[in-house]
Amino acid sequence: MEFRDYYQILGVSKTATADEIKKAYRKQARKYHPDVSKEADAEIRMKEVNEANAVLSDPEKRVAYDQAGSHYHPGQEFQPPPDWGTGFEFSGDGAHGSYADSAEFSDFFSSLFGQAGGGRGAGEHRARGGDHHAKVMIELADAYHGATQTITLRGARLDPAGHVVTEERTLRVQIPKGVKEGQHIRLAGQGSPGFGGGAAGDLYLEVHFRPDPRYRVDGRDVHETVPVTPWEAALGAAIEVPTPAGSVRVNVPSGSQAGRKLRLKERGIPGKPAGDLYLVLEIVLPPAATDKARQLYETMAREMDFNPRQGMGA
Amino acid sequence: MTRDDILTGVLLDEVALNLDELACACAVEPNWIVERVEAGFLGNVVAGQITRWQFTSTELARARRLAAVERDFEANPELAALVADLIEEVERLKGRLAAAGLPLA
Numbered sequence: 001m002e003f004r005d006y007y008q009i010l011g012v013s014k015t016a017t018a019d020e021i022k023k024a025y026r027k028q029a030r031k032y033h034p035d036v037s038k039e040a041d042a043e044i045r046m047k048e049v050n051e052a053n054a055v056l057s058d059p060e061k062r063v064a065y066d067q068a069g070s071h072y073h074p075g076q077e078f079q080p081p082p083d084w085g086t087g088f089e090f091s092g093d094g095a096h097g098s099y100a101d102s103a104e105f106s107d108f109f110s111s112l113f114g115q116a117g118g119g120r121g122a123g124e125h126r127a128r129g130g131d132h133h134a135k136v137m138i139e140l141a142d143a144y145h146g147a148t149q150t151i152t153l154r155g156a157r158l159d160p161a162g163h164v165v166t167e168e169r170t171l172r173v174q175i176p177k178g179v180k181e182g183q184h185i186r187l188a189g190q191g192s193p194g195f196g197g198g199a200a201g202d203l204y205l206e207v208h209f210r211p212d213p214r215y216r217v218d219g220r221d222v223h224e225t226v227p228v229t230p231w232e233a234a235l236g237a238a239i240e241v242p243t244p245a246g247s248v249r250v251n252v253p254s255g256s257q258a259g260r261k262l263r264l265k266e267r268g269i270p271g272k273p274a275g276d277l278y279l280v281l282e283i284v285l286p287p288a289a290t291d292k293a294r295q296l297y298e299t300m301a302r303e304m305d306f307n308p309r310q311g312m313g314a
Numbered sequence: 315m316t317r318d319d320i321l322t323g324v325l326l327d328e329v330a331l332n333l334d335e336l337a338c339a340c341a342v343e344p345n346w347i348v349e350r351v352e353a354g355f356l357g358n359v360v361a362g363q364i365t366r367w368q369f370t371s372t373e374l375a376r377a378r379r380l381a382a383v384e385r386d387f388e389a390n391p392e393l394a395a396l397v398a399d400l401i402e403e404v405e406r407l408k409g410r411l412a413a414a415g416l417p418l419a
Contacts, residue, residue, distance in 0.1 A: 022388075025386075026386070026387055026388075029386040029387060030387075033382075033386065035379065035401045036401070050386070128338065130338075130341060131338050131339045131341070133339075133378070148320055171321055172319065172320045172321065173320070173321045173322075173323065174320050174321065174322040174323070176322075176323075176325050178325075179325060182371065182372070182375060183325060183326060183327060183371045184325075184326040184371045184374055184375075185323040185324070185325055185326070186323050186324045186325075186326055186329075187321050187323040188323070188324070190321065201338065202338075202339070203323075204326075204339060204374070205323070206375070216412045216413050216415065218409055218410075218412075218413045221413075223413055223415070225415065280415065
């Protein structure tokens with residue numbers, strides 16, 4: 001486990017005052033807040049910043065951290081002192097204290113404060129374990145048919161001696177048919193273990209669709225761009241269209257213009273009610289790459305009385 | 315549990331969260347939720363009356379966002395609600411742009 005320099009993460013000196021730490025934290029929280037940040041690793045950085053602030057803004061934890069880490073550099077292999085946790089009294093419950101998402105803090109945090117808090121508190125009271133949250137990315141087709149997704153999560157648990165240890169676990173989760181973007185799947189008992197015989201917390205999976213340039217999703221409605229030839233649009237045609245629900249045969253009405261939407265009722269994401277699938281026509285011109293193709297375009301230019309800019313006064 | 319076990323969860327909205335469950339999921343006290351519902355920042359409040367104490371996926375996401383903004387920026391509940399309103403409005407507009415096939419920028 002690597003040593004974490006919380007001062008470096010917040011960008012403050014080791015002599016920073018509480019006010020300076022607060023200001024630095026707000027600045028970093030503004031920069032990496034997942035709701036607004038455009039940084040690629042915003043979520044990870046925000047967790048680091050939250051963890052650093054959880055320690056440095058708490059006078060008890062800061063003193064303990066300063067003592068334990070006084071001889072370490074960032075990234076250096078870290079081992080808590082053998083007598084770690086004695087001589088300190090923490091107001092919270094260690095890794096399960098008042099900070100939301102503290103269950104998602106690093107091994108390093110857990111080794112320092114989880115162990116100290118857990119060793120004191122375990123067995124003394126009965127408490128439900130904390131809930132965990134994670135995001136899961138699925139294909140749009142998974143929402144149509146349902147799927148099984150394998151996810152890997154890192155979390156903390158108490159060993160029989162009451163020490164916090166981190167572990168990686170792999171779960172296979174059933175993604176239910178009809179799930180929507182942003183919807184949560186709640187897995188009972190898959191959060192943090194409880195204390196003193198208390199029930200385990202739950203795991204909430206927030207579902208998101210992997211971006212796919214073919215599809216745009218709005219609730220249960222799905223919009224799909226469908227390329228058609230100029231003659232299919234002009235003359236009408238029955239065409240085969242691949243959709244998330246499988247291939248369908250669709251009649252393109254004659255005289256269709258680019259952007260025309262064909263609504264396939266209840267062919268969107270399944271549910272009560274099911275969404276609709278909108279096929280948005282995109283007219284694709286064949287390239288004038290051969291003599292024959294050029295001749296056909298020239299024939300149209302000569303024989304068709306058509307001015308698409310007429311409405312502009314041209 | 316073996317690696318081959320497949321976990322089946324509950325899809326929120328088909329089953330709503332009650333007050334205590336929402337509070338646990340947000341790592342806050344139930345009273346924190348009650349105060350924000352009564353203030354109209356969370357849940358269904360019609361003409362000052364709370365219509366139900368059941369919460370959907372959308373409300374879970376909003377409650378977590380309110381809690382995060384209040385905590386991270388030491389914001390008061392009114393400011394956190396304003397930030398959440400604006401973020402949700404931006405998300406709605408982005409969704410409409412995407413549905414229209416238009417680029418975000």
